[in-house]
Amino acid sequence: VMVWLRRCTHYLFVIVVAVNGTLLTINAGDYIFYTDWAWTSFVIFSISQTLMLTVGACYYLTFTGVPGTATYYALIITVYTWVAKGAWLSLGYPYDFIVTPVWIPSAMLLDLAYWATKRNKHSLILFGGVLVGMSLPLFNMVNLITIADPLETAFKYPRPTLPPYMTPIEPQVGKFYNSPVALGAGAGAVLSVTMAASGCKLTTWTYRWMAA
Numbered sequence: 784v785m786v787w788l789r790r791c792t793h794y795l796f797v798i799v800v801a802v803n804g805t806l807l808t809i810n811a812g813d814y815i816f817y818t819d820w821a822w823t824s825f826v827i828f829s830i831s832q833t834l835m836l837t838v839g840a841c842y843y844l845t846f847t848g849v850p851g852t853a854t855y856y857a858l859i860i861t862v863y864t865w866v867a868k869g870a871w872l873s874l875g876y877p878y879d880f881i882v883t884p885v886w887i888p889s890a891m892l893l894d895l896a897y898w899a900t901k902r903n904k905h906s907l908i909l910f911g912g913v914l915v916g917m918s919l920p921l922f923n924m925v926n927l928i929t930i931a932d933p934l935e936t937a938f939k940y941p942r943p944t945l946p947p948y949m950t951p952i953e954p955q956v957g958k959f960y961n962s963p964v965a966l967g968a969g970a971g972a973v974l975s976v977t978m979a980a981s982g983c984k985l986t987t988w989t990y991r992w993m994a995a
Contacts, residue, residue, distance in 0.1 A: 837912060840915075841911070854887060882927065889918045893914065921964055921968065
């Protein structure tokens with residue numbers, strides 16, 4: 784019974800991490816209403832999403848030991864976010880109010896690093912972490928190019944909590960000025976290695992707890 788209970792607790796933890804990743808998306812994804820800071824926020828958005836994906840996917844991946852579970856984890860977060868997107872849409876917010884991040888291709892690279900190195904945890908941390916950190920901002924920029932212009936959206940749907948003098952005005956920089964993709968990828972590639980190691984460490988702690 785205790786083994787069953789601990790396994791259930793583990794899967795509950797995975798769900799909690801996934802839900803938190805979704806909530807983080809909703810908060811960080813609100814940058815389309817802060818037009819002056821849209822592409823600065825894109826860097827923060829990229830880093831936050833990279834780290835949440837890396838720690839949860841590495842935990843799930845090393846716990847099961849099965850290449851492919853990182854992609855499955857990314858799919859879980861994607862589905863949660865689309866559900867949240869539909870909920871906000873039903874409340875009258877614009878379709879682009881929540882921008883669903885492109886997690887799945889980056890998670891596939893994580894799985895690939897784990898599989899290609901014959902389930903080597905240290906290769907997963909180093910190679911997988913760098914691959915996720917460098918790829919996720921690129922995929923998300925391609926994603927953002929396909930959605931409505933942030934300035935147009937901001938004027939069309941001003942946030943009701945903002946006073947008139949804080950209504951977003953024209954952006955001060957262009958989409959690729961100072962390269963938010965490069966900045967997000969550079970920071971993400973460094974930080975993701977740490978988060979990948981943290982995800983693997985969570986697995987170690989979980990196994991010790993299950994064996995107690």
